[in-house]
Amino acid sequence: MTPPSTASEHAVEFPDNRLLIDLCGAYDAHLALIEKAFEVQILRRGNHLSIHGEPEAIGQAEQVLNALYARLEGGRSVETADVESLLRMGNSEADTGVRDGDQLEMQIAGGIEIQTRKKRVEPRTAAQKAYVQSLFDNELAFGIGPAGTGKTYLAVAVGVSMFITGHVDKIILSRPAVEAGEKLGYLPGDMKDKVDPYMQPLYDALNDFLPGKQLAKLLEEKRIEIAPLAFMRGRTLSNAFVVLDEAQNATSMQMKMFLTRLGQGSRMVITGDRTQVDLPRGTASGLADAERLLKTIPKIGFNYFTSKDVVRHPLVAAIIEAYEADDAA
Structure with missing residues (x-):
């Protein structure tokens, strides 16, 4: 140059x-x-x-x-x-x-670091730092924003950190089992085989933070659970770090059911992207309803991300901005 x-x-x-x-x-x-x-x-x-x-x-x-x-x-x-x-x-x-x-x-000097068994995780933007701080400060927190902003990754990292330091007894990770715009048909195998493809991003995050043998043992002992949202009905989740990922694909009834599972000594994180709703046309997103109804309640943290917080490939931020500009036109 x-x-x-x-x-x-x-x-x-x-x-x-x-x-x-x-x-x-x-x-x-x-x-x-x-x-x-x-x-x-x-x-x-x-x-x-x-x-x-x-x-x-x-x-x-x-x-x-x-x-x-x-x-x-x-x-x-x-x-x-x-x-x-x-x-x-x-x-x-x-x-x-x-x-x-x-x-x-x-x-x-902002100094927010999350220590896991395999590596130390650092929020990379101001919004991510505020989000991580909110996860430590609030018993219920929301992370809302586009793909690639670290909402789920950081939530799972905080969950692992709180688990290995003894602040919670278990980690529970959940997602709605909703297909992303295409019908996959009937999947072979038992129930675990059928739901695991929907849960794979959560397994990926856990594998980043815990050694393979330890993770397998904790999953076998059910000290770490990964389950579809539908499996949460009727449970009280106490002394646990609970994450609901892809919450934009939960219906209003499912969201209410999930939020009311919160038990003593637990922390709950809801993550979602309002632009990626895969629910049938005419079905309201539970994430939007929860945001509208709960925003004024003290001690519930709402954290928002934009394309500037994308930490994947730089092209991801450009792609998100292009779609946002088209929607606004």
Whole structure:
């Protein structure tokens, strides 16, 4: 990239050359993301990074570089998703009213981490941090927003963390067994074989947080349960961390039934995406009803995500924004 004719140059020093290597990423991939985001050129010279570009862009790029270096100094890794997360902070000012610099400081020092058996999980956006905090603070919390924003993943991570620290005795994960827009026909096998395909995303999340043998044992002992929403009727869920995923596909009656299962010592999380309702035409979504009826009740947390919180491939955010723009037209 050729620096603009009005470009300035600014050098930033990073004392630890080993950390600087991790900061730059494999084949300077992290630097390439920052260059593209701010339309600057970054050259490495020893333990300095020289930034070429417009003065305002140089300041923004330096801020991101310093934030990433601070992560590394704190003993945390820097991956592509971490770089993309910090770059998204530059777009969050209009949504949160927080200056970009403050957002970056929150990302460095905001310090919300979820410890599981296999890895440490960190919320990557301001909305994700608020969501995780809400899961710890409230006995009932909702996470509402588009696909790829970490609603289910973070909820399961918090559930595993609370389970291994003894705050709850079991984890119960549930989903409505609703086909996503196509009829799959009759599935072979016993009841578990029939419902497991609907529950697979929950198994995937658990496999990220617990060793395979331990997970299998806990499932066998029913200390971790994964079951369709219809199986929840008549139960009282006490001393458990309970997650209802894809709640937009629960009917109003099912949602009321599920919410009233909450027992002593339990926490309940409801996640869903209002734009992906697979219920038959004319059937009201229980998630929409719950949001309307419960929003004014104290100690129930409602947390919302947008395309800016997508932590999958960057194209996912662009796809969501394109569909939202078409719906609004």
